[in-house]
Amino acid sequence: MNFLSPGTIAIAAALTVPPLVALYFLKLKREVHAVSSTMLWKRAVQDLHVNSPFQRLRSNLLLFLQLLLLCIAVVALGQPMCKTVETNESTYIIMIDQSASMNVLEADGKTRLERAKEQAKRTIEGMPDDGRAMVIAFCDRATVVSSFDTDKTALARKIDSIEPTQSSTALGEAMSLAEAYTQNIIIGTEETGGDIAPETTAPPASVFLFTDGRVADAELVSLQSFDVAKMTVQSVGTRADNVGIIAMDARRSYERPEILEVAATVQNFGPDPITFDAVLYVDGDNLDVQTVELPGAPRIDDETAGSPAPEVGGASDDASDAADTIQVIAFDPVEFSGGGVVEVALRTQDALDADNRAWTVVPSPRHVRVLLVTPGNLFLEKVLGTLPLDFETMTAAEYEAAPDEKLLDGQRSTFDVVIMDTHSTDRLPHGNYLFWGSVPLIDGVALGEEIKDEVIFNWDETHPVLRYVAAETISVNVWRRLIVPTETVSIIDGQTSPVLCYLARDASQFLISAFPLIAETDLGEPYMNTTWVTQVDFVVFMQNAIQFLSSNVATRGRKGVSPGDPITLPVPEGTKWINIRRPDNSVDRVPTAGYQTAHYARTRQVGVYRAEPGVAGDDVFTVNLFDPVESRVEPAKTLTIGSASVEAKSGTIEVNQPMWSYFLIAFLVVLMFEWVVYNKRVFV
Amino acid sequence: MAVITQKQSDELLDPEFTTKLDQLELISRKIFVGKMRGERRSKRRGESVEFADYRNYVFGDDLRHLDWNIYARLDSLFIKLFLEEEDLLVTVLLDVSKSMDWGNPHKGLYARRVAAAIAYIGLANYDRVSLFAYSNGLRGELVGVRGRRLMFKAIEFLTNVPYAGPSHFELAAKQFAIRQPQRGIVLILSDFFDKGGYEQAMRYLVGRNYDLYTIQILSPEEIEPTLTGDVKLVDVEDDDTAEVTVSRALINRYKKNLQAYCGDFREYCTRRGVNYMFTSTEIPFDEVIMSYFRKRGLIR
Structure with a gap:
């Protein structure tokens, strides 16, 4: 035998058994009274017991009490239900959100997930006896916790087994699962000749969704047969106060790789302003503390679930207000020469803990790896040799013939920067490239005709690659016209064509120079195309270019994965x-x-x-939440699923509650009262 | 001889009340043949001054009773007959079973006071007064006292006769009928709660053609019981017990039974020419004497 609430049995026994036993002990002894004659008394008692059965019925409280007891017992045997929900379906689909935001500890000391599970169990209890239910838990993925089952105890046990996660919320998969299961709902039973419900009609099931409404993909859910309006969306939780880390970065200084710079982006999702400390730990050592003050987030009354956090710098006032709640914390650079884990922790007691800490793994400092593909270029080799980096040299033929293992690390290049000296190629794994007198063979990029007798006309001196470079001193003999797409950023312009430009495409960056450093005469004799290579500025430019291109690799902390990602x-x-x-x-x-x-x-x-x-x-490796949708813990009032909106109900879910327990309590109370009356027998 | 104290006397009859009783006399609906000459008219022709009838003279009649005036007028001898005046025998049968030793006000004391008052009236009018105490048979008697000066004996008897034993009215009536064949007024003071019934006993008494008065005395607790809850009732006479749970229905049933019992007894008495009176000890006993008994024609 299983009990849904074994504790209730103990409490009920403790409350009722001792008083009942005590009443037995309190049973009064008959008081002795002397009378002149018992003759008439005996006759009266005999009359009442034998001759006047109907007189016993008249105004006999004990009898009424016993009748009441009997009525209660009989009604309780009929398994009464308190019908508050008009539903005729006997098939229930219970969906429970187990995402990170469901870990919020509410005022009653229970997490939202615990509340949701309680409400789900109440729903199961209220299910008709011939009903069946399935339970789906979902976060970033959906899990069928229990397929259709009629055993309420087993269902309740399965609901209890749902564990909290710190993942994001994705409803689509759960809805698809539920929809798929309902396609095979059998109407009736096998004994009564049950048959699969026709697909044309809505699934004959009551769907209950227990969530706080923070569902990232709610609007993207597409449903075929579900009527969202008929779904019961039960909102759990009330708290809104939360501060979370929504991004974090750790990088090493290019010049001094032992210097580590850490920054974290935090956002206040709660309505009240908040001040807290952000602490930086490197391999467990507390290295810096920053005090952060953030204003309260503006309230959006008609918010709907799933709407992402406002973008920074948005045009609307609300968005700009929301932007104020976001702050980037830049910790003081710290010296850290080894590899390890960098952690940022927010010292605040808010609703959600999962977003109060973030980690990243910082590799040991190393030099930038550069590949120089050249037919031979003394200047470049000399310059690269003087810079703090590791470089290899290949010819164009060697590059093209090199095996993938040599050049590729997954989709990316194994080198931080590849310098193509007069070699145009389409072998371009994701990476960073500097082309001299050649172009990447990608869409929209090509070399045109030769240009002579033009001068450098304009340049962007604010660009990082031209830092400390006197562009006006650059003198180039000949270059080729660059045909580049419009998104290309020109850094140095000639009179009719860009001379140096920057293009970012897919996961690659390209710095393209229209001129080679060494050109060939018509007779094939090499000559120095520019005197720039003999100047110090060229060394500065090369350092700037390599640092600019490699700024996202090698010196940065490795990004972790999101919760639930493999x-x-x-x-x-x-x-x-x-x-x-x-x-x-x-x-x-x-x-x-x-x-x-x-x-x-x-x-x-x-x-x-x-x-x-x-x-x-x-x-x-690290797993970080970095999910503004989850961090925004305030329960949504409305959930937009697909194209339909459904009002989220708060408070205790209304279900058809079984009443037999109340009848049992009433039975015990009346029974005790009846016992008291029986012992008194004063007013019968 | 035991000396009756003034206190005992006053407990039964206070002097003020005896003064009132002096004005009263017992009357009988029947005229009985007395043993002694008394102050009451007898059925027998006697020597009183009250003329009754005439009859023809026969040999041997007392010549002193001849009516000489008629003889002068009619020349015939007639004898003048006068009513005989005789005494009245008043007997009080007092129930002294243990059931009478109960109640508040006390039933036994109430019965003894009534008995004392009747005895006083009888003695004051030169009636012969007999007092019998009974429970399961006759327990004591004071027979044939006459004259007010013997009132102390009646008081003494009534004071000293103890409550004892269960009530056995039938046996007592049988013994009494044998013991006193002479007719007269007989008052029975009892609660008549006799588990053996009253019918046979009354048959013995009715058969003797007494001028019977049955006075049923009950206490208020017997008429309107105030018991509540689960009680064990013990019969004071025979220690018989009855465990009852007193309820309103039970009380109602008891009262109905009591009413029926008393009603049956009254009807039984009425049918047999026996005078029945019911009284509660709540009613002052002097009121019973002065009012009830007068209405019933026992005294005037």
């Missing part, structure tokens, strides 16, 4: 199993896949994960 980790050769130590110090044992990798997907908890054994530098 990650592929390199593993040492010959390893069959690796242990992943999770933020809560539990350990997952993961088998390795092919190609010396291991796939890991249990990343629904924010924090730092460590692989043992792992490949140095890739054995640590």
Whole structure:
């Protein structure tokens, strides 16, 4: 036998059994009275017991009480339900949000998820006896916690088993699952010749959604047969105060890689202004504290769920107000020569803890790796040799013939910067490129005819690559016309064509120079196309260009993954199993896949994960929330699912509540009263 | 001889009340043959001054009773007959069973006061007064006292006769009928709560052709019980017990039964020419004497 609330049994027993036993002990002894004769008394008692059965019925409170007890018992046996919801469906679909925002601790000491589970269990209790329900938990993915089941106890147990996560919310998959399951709902039972419900009609199911309404993809959900308006959306929670880290970056100084610069973007989602400390930890050591003061977020009355946080710098007043609530915290640069984990923690007691900490893994400082593809260029080789970087040299033929393992790391180039000296190519893995007298063979980019006898006409001296460079001293003999797309940023202009320009496309950056450093005469003799290469400015330019192009690699902390996202980790050769130590110090044992990798997907908890054994530098990864939708914990009043909106109900969900427990309590109370009356027998 | 104290006497009859009683006399609906000459007219022709009838002289009649005037007129001898005056036998049967030793006001004391008053009236009018106490049989008697000066004996008897035993009215009536064949007024003072019934007993008494008065005395607790709750009732006479849960229905049923019992007894008495009176000890006993008994024609 199973009990939904074993505690209630203990409480009820403790409240009723002792008084009942006490009443037995309190049973009064009959008081002795002397009378002149018992003759008439005996006759009266006999009359009442034998001769006047109907007189017993008259104004006999005990009898009425016993009748009342009987009535209560009989009605309770009929399993009465308090009908507050008009529904004829006997099939329920329960969907419970288990995303990060459901971890908010409410005023009653329960999290939103716990509240949602309680309400879901109430819904299950109110289900008709012949009803069945399925339970779906969803965060970034949806999970069928229980397929259709009629056992209310088992369903309640399954609901209890739903664990909180720190993932974002995606409703679409859950809705699709529910929709798919309802396509096969059988009307009636097998005994009564049940049949699958026709697809043309709406699924004969009551759908209950328990969420705080912070659903990122709610508006993107497409439904075929569900009528959203008939869904019951039960909003849980009331708190709105929350401050969260929505972005974080850690990078090393280009010149001094041992210097680490950390910045974090925080936003106040709550209505009240807040002041708090942001603390920087590097490998567990507290290195800096910044006090942050943020104004309260403006309230948007007609907000709907799923709407993202206002963009910074938006045109509307609300957006600009919201922008005030966002602040970038720049910590003082710290010296950190090793690799490790950088953490930013907000010292505040707000609704959601998951977004109060963020981590990133900073690799050990290393020099920028540069590949020089050239037929031979003394100037470039000399300049690169003087800069603090590691470089390799290849000819164009070697570059084109090089195996992928040499040039590619996944989709990206293995080199931080590739310098193409007079070599146009379409072998361009994602990366950073500097072209001298050549162009990347991508759409919209080409070299035109030769241009001679033109001068440098204009330049952007504010551009990073021209910092400390006197562009006016550049003198070029000949260059080619550059045909570039409109989004190209021209850095140095000639009279009729750009001389140096910048193009960012896909995940690559290109700095394209229209002139080669060394040109050839008609006879094929090389000559110095520009005297610039002999000047100090050229060295400065090269350092600026490499630093500018490589600013997002090598010196930056590695980005982590979002909660719930899978990650592929390199593993040492010959390893069959690796242990992943999770933020809560539990350990997952993961088998390795092919190609010396291991796939890991249990990343629904924010924090730092460590692989043992792992490949140095890739054995640590972080999971951060960085989700403004989740951080904005204020429950939504309206949920827009697809194209339809549905009002979210707050408070306790209205369900058809079984009343037998109340009848049981009434039965016990009347029974005790009846016992008291029986012992008194004063007014019968 | 026990000495009756003034206190005991006053408890039963206070002097003021006895003064009132002096004005009263007992009357009987029947004229009985007395043993002694008394102050009451007898059925028998006697020697009183009250003329009754004439009859022819027969040999042997007392010549002193001849009516000489008629003889002068009619020349025939007639004897003048006069009414005989005899005494009246007044008997009080007092129930002294344990059930009479109960109630507030006390039933036994009430009955003894009534008995004392009747005895006083009888003695004051030179009636022969007998007092019998009974419970399960006759328990004591004071027979044939006459004259006011013997009132102390009646008081003494009434004061000293104890309450004892259960009531056995039938046996007592049987013994009394044998003991006193002579007719006269017989007052029975009792609650008549006899588990053996009253019918047979009354049959014995009615058969003797007494001028019977039954006076049923009950206490207020018996008429309007005030018991509540679960009680164990103990019969004071025979220690019989009855465990009852007193309810309104039970009380109503008891009262109906009491009413029916008393009504049956009254009807029984009425049908047999027996005078029945019901009284509660709440009613002052002098009122019973002065008012009730007068109305019923027992005294005047």
